[in-house]
Amino acid sequence: LVVTLSVQETQNKVLDVIGCTGTNGSQLKVSLASVDPKTGSCAQCFQVLNCSSDWCLRYIPNVGTLNIGKDPVYSLNITCQNTIGDKISWITEVRLTTNSPPTFNNSGPFANITVQKTRGVKAGQVIYAVKASDADGDYLHYRMNIKPDNGNFEIGEYDGAIKAINDLSQECIPAVTFEVFVTDKINREV
The missing domain is CATH 2.60.40 (Immunoglobulin-like)
Structure with missing residues (x-):
């Protein structure tokens, strides 16, 4: 999955809604396993949080600074795991863009x-x-x-x-x- 994020974004923003369902109604935990680059200027700006009945990948501003010149792309390893330890993982790529004036x-x-x-x-x-x-x-x-x-x-x-x-x-x-x-x-x- 590829999502775009404007470097001028100043608000908390949902980048993706993650629908992760288990068999027999088992509880699932969705988490952000890793962010690459780990030392990026905004590596801590992304979080997976519970939102209603799903999970949301969110951008949280003010945790770091988006810098398209230094880190134009973030690769987020997201994991969905059930209570007995079975899990699946995938990569969501966040590509930074600039916002054009009208x-x-x-x-x-x-x-x-x-x-x-x-x-x-x-x-x-x-x-x-x-x-x-x-x-x-x-x-x-x-x-x-x-x-x-x-x-x-x-x-x-x-x-x-x-x-x-x-x-x-x-x-x-x-x-x-x-x-x-x-x-x-x-x-x-x-």
């Missing part, structure tokens, strides 16, 4: 959008939907700076939709600049 889906870093007939724009109406994606599937968070900021616009933190806060019938500024940023809360915002 990217905007438009063709470049700037989008020049003209909104015609702003006098007809009502409060809550979407002016422009900023689109970004994340190769790792992380949740995205948007924010923006507005110049000049007249309090008429906002961006949805989770959907990137720039909306009118107020009815724009009285808007008389000829051009407003929206500087949009997105982050996955793992990497710096872009």
